[in-house]
Amino acid sequence: MHNIDLHKIDEMITKWLKNVDQIIPNLIAEMETDTKLNRFDLVTNVDKQIQNEFQVFLQTQLEGHRLFAEEKNNDEIDPRQGHVWIMDPIDGTSNLVKQQEDYCIILGYFVDGEPKLSYIYDYPHQHLYKAIENEGAFDNAQVMKQPPNMDIEEAILSFNTQVMNDETIHQLYDASFSHRIIGSCGLDSIRVIKGQFGAHINTNPKPWDIAAQFLFAKELGLKMTALNGGPIDLSTAAPFIISNEGCYSAVLEILNSDMGYER
Numbered sequence: 001m002h003n004i005d006l007h008k009i010d011e012m013i014t015k016w017l018k019n020v021d022q023i024i025p026n027l028i029a030e031m032e033t034d035t036k037l038n039r040f041d042l043v044t045n046v047d048k049q050i051q052n053e054f055q056v057f058l059q060t061q062l063e064g065h066r067l068f069a070e071e072k073n074n075d076e077i078d079p080r081q082g083h084v085w086i087m088d089p090i091d092g093t094s095n096l097v098k099q100q101e102d103y104c105i106i107l108g109y110f111v112d113g114e115p116k117l118s119y120i121y122d123y124p125h126q127h128l129y130k131a132i133e134n135e136g137a138f139d140n141a142q143v144m145k146q147p148p149n150m151d152i153e154e155a156i157l158s159f160n161t162q163v164m165n166d167e168t169i170h171q172l173y174d175a176s177f178s179h180r181i182i183g184s185c186g187l188d189s190i191r192v193i194k195g196q197f198g199a200h201i202n203t204n205p206k207p208w209d210i211a212a213q214f215l216f217a218k219e220l221g222l223k224m225t226a227l228n229g230g231p232i233d234l235s236t237a238a239p240f241i242i243s244n245e246g247c248y249s250a251v252l253e254i255l256n257s258d259m260g261y262e263r
Helices: 003-029 045-061 093-099 166-175 185-193 213-220 245-255
Strands: 033-035 042-044 066-069 083-091 104-111 114-122 127-132 136-139 156-158 178-180 199-202 223-226 240-243
Touching: 003 045, 003 104, 003 114, 003 127, 042 045, 042 093, 045 066, 045 083, 045 093, 083 093, 083 185, 104 185, 114 185, 114 213, 127 213, 136 213, 156 185, 166 245, 185 199, 185 213, 185 240, 199 245, 213 223, 213 240, 240 245
Parallel strands: 066 083, 156 178, 156 199
Antiparallel strands: 033 042, 083 104, 104 114, 114 127, 127 136, 199 240, 223 240
16 A cells, blocks of 8 residues: 555545544433443443444545444454554543543554554544554644653553462562553553553553554564564454563563563
């Protein structure tokens, strides 16, 4: 695909995301919440309507492009083949419901499994982060710079303490500067992308949680792998890390030492 095609698609997606600004307030005002697997696994009319709107957009504006997304059946779609958009319509749904803050829209565009365009839209703070293959990453159209290398001793690490064993948690605490967790994989990852966090670790992501991060990592010289250091299967995802290169190896060593990170 030529760059000019990516630019045209980027213009279309950017415009679509700005149109979402007109939709979300009314959806939140009439928010309906339901549960999926358990009482902590929430879905709202906001998630569903945004995803439906994007599905219609693809069908009418980008013929042949398919959607692989959280709130739909994806059995007939292989995101490693053809023109595929991977979407989390609301990443951080619990934050939306409980705080109405710290949530985002995640979009990743892949051609035969290769990332071409990525978007993380922090709607509450009106920050659109995007990456374009071979052209870098942008924060509201401002060029983002590659974060300087960060040793683990100076790094804030982002991870969920409820899904790791106590020994691993304490080792990460002791080795790093501090710990934070926002509760949105996209926004926790953005902190790494901006150089505010050293690493974000997620032990149970789905493909839509991490779809945008592949290209951001590639364009900004970050490390993004499975927790065993290997590649991530786009169709299934896996326990993953997105990390500043300076602390990546030290974090992985802790995660895989002794009994590993699993409880």
